[in-house]
Amino acid sequence: MTEFxxxxxxxLVIGDEILSGRTKDKNIGYIAEYLGGVGIDAREVRVVPDVEAEIVAAVDALRARYTYVFSTGGIGPTHDDITADAMAKAFGVGIDHDPRAVAILKARYADGELTEARLRMARIPDGADLIENPVSGAPGFKIGNVIVMAGVPHIMQRMLDSIVPTLETGARMIAETVSPGYGIGEGMIAQPLAAIAAEHADVSIGSYPSFGPQGFQTQLVIRGKDPAAVAAAKTAVELMVRAVVAQKQG
Known part of the structure; x- marks a missing residue:
């Protein structure tokens, strides 16, 4: 078997406003899809409150388990934006106004506009690399294998554009979809689909039911990194579906 x-x-999503439901997260799906497109597999999502101990615990657990941790939220100018301090604590380093970040903010704001609150956005853990923010200036940062970005979606997206080209990537995930058509429910294909999944263990096969204007339907998605393996599994699924449809019609 080819190794990919x-x-x-x-x-890691940080913010009381997400957990309370006041703010609806728009970043998780975007990040996961973006990473998948460049060959980084998103494996886990966590949402934690603006509590230092909770952030530190999550960072410590996730950075030890995965190649990268992508964090959003909590690097703004207000008192409850504590992500930078929590990251410094997790890595056991100091934190202060970073001269590079201060220079960026000074270039962005007119005289008298760079308040103490806004200067909070220049507090960066020692040893971290800055992540460019072409939208509002205040940078994100990368410390170790943790990427810390803004929570505002359009700012986060530009930060992602800035940092991802510098990261290690792997083989991209390939996804193929087979749609049996309306009226073919999961119960009708569960057993043969399980057999196919067992025979093609080098790919992942998912079953996703939905309801449309003509009734219920099921989409079968085959995912893997080996094009030949994905193609072989897709062929097996298509043959199975045809047999199930023929049996239903006959």
Whole structure:
């Protein structure tokens, strides 16, 4: 069996507003899809409150388990933006106003506009690399294998554009979809699909039911990194579906 390079990631969302439901997260799906497109496999998502101990515990657990951790939220100018301090604590380093970040903010704001609150956004853990923020200036940062970005979606997306080209990537995931059509439920294909999954253990096969204007339907998605393996599994699934449809019609 061909070995394909695997690079993994976790997504860490920080913010009381997400857990309360006041703010609806728009970052998880975007990050996961973006990473999948470049060959980084998102394996886990966690959402934690603006509590230092909770952030530190999550960072310590995830950075030991995955190649990268992508964090969003909590690096703004207000008192409850504590992510940078929590990251410094997790890595056991100091934190202060970073001259590079200060220079960026000074270039962005007019005289008198760079308040103490805004200067909080220049507090970066010692030894971290800055992540460019072409939208509002205030940078994110990368410390160890943890990438710390803003929570505002359009800012986060530009930070992701800035940092991902510098990261290690692996083989991209290939996904193929087979749609049996309306009226073919999961119960009708569960047993033969399980047999196919067992025979093609080098790919992942998922079953996703939904309801449309003509009734229920099921989409079968085959995922893997080996094009030949994905193609072989897709062929097996298509043959199975045809047999199930023929049996139903006959």
């Amino acid at each position: 390079k695997t690079v993994t990631a976790a997504i």
